[in-house]
Amino acid sequence: MTKIIFYLTVFILLFISKMQAQELSYKGEQSKQTFEEQAKDIALKIENITKEEKEALKEEVEAVNVQLGNGSITKEEAENKKNALAKARAINIETRVAQEQEKLEILVQKQVDGKIKEKDSSKTIVIHLDDNFCCNNKNKPEKRTTSQFVLAFGANNLVTNRAVANSDFYYWQSHFFEWGFTNNTRIFKNDNLLHLKYGFSVMYNNICPTENRYFVTAENSQTNLEVFPYELEDSRFKNVYLVAPLHLEFDFSGNKSKFGTSSFSTHQGVRFGIGGYGGFRIKSKQKMYYHIDDDKIRIKTKGDFNANDFIYGVSTYLGYKATSLYLKYDLNPLFENNVVDQNNISLGVRFDFN
Secondary structure, eight states, X not given: OHHHHHHHHHHHHHHHHXXXXXXXXHHHHXXXXXXXXXXXXXXXXXXXXXXXXXXXXXXXXHHHHHHHHHTSSOHHHHHHHHHHHHHHHHXXXXXXXXXXXXXXXXXXHHHHTTOSOXXXXXXXXXXXXXXXXXXXXXXXXXXXXXXXXXXXXXXXXXXXXXXXXXXXXOTTTOEEEEEEEEEEEESSTTOOSEEEEEEEEEEEEEEOBSTTEEEEEOTTSXXXXXXXXXXXXXXXXXXXXXXXXXXXXXXXXXEEEETTEEEEOSSSSEEEEEEEEEEEEEEEEEEEEEXXXXXXXXXXXXXXXXXXXXXXXXXXXXEETTEEEEEEEESSOSBSSOSSOEEEEEEEEEEEEO
């Protein structure tokens, strides 16, 4: 009976709290959120976008299978329809994620400008539970594997002749963006230090050439920078990759005693990860913006630009709880046939949301 009253009381308090929260405007809520909370909201939106589009694709494919089963379309027509649907959903994901990416860039700029205030944590609600209420949980099995949504962004450039100095690309305008899902498995049963972190990520690497230049593919299968005949407002080259990262993570969250038994938690202390990634290029695109008289012209060119179809590299991160400093370096060059090898390097912030 005591438990029933407790549950009922908590439910009523949560319901009242939710009703009061709905009366606040969206902007008012945003202004009270910290940078990490707002970044996590964007990450959740990206995660939901992926789930929604995959679920919609699944329903569309099932409809095509029904048509195939009824004999209204051939097997070849069914495959063509499925491929077209998959491409359409992939474009939807990219478009919607790009909108959230833009919000994230604005959020980062606000953080840099000091326009986001830290949340006041002076008000605290504490609920005390006695041992009799919680004792039924002591035999609950411990989870050795947890999952995270990964969100990372920061500066991006190319290493030429083993140096980033005097780069042909802007340092701050060139950036990278990454999102994905990972599993984190504790290696040893009774020790929380070593974890194996693995999953998949989508990487967006952008570079912006200096001195009014853009990429041109020559007849000798090399990709060179050339000066554009008009003054460019913006010139950027983007490559998108699907990769499988693998890291050995040292988690110093430590062990905790709970209900008389030891328990383990992750992402509650200092974390250090070292490993690498490998995958393939999904697409490459070059964008240029310029004016001729009063006309604003935008050129978007898709192609392979002789870029390597595959990507592999090393990466590491060091941080506290969900936030880390993140570094990654491609071991293979960006362009396949260029005389001088240029390897992509990225440095930024990474969030691992449980």
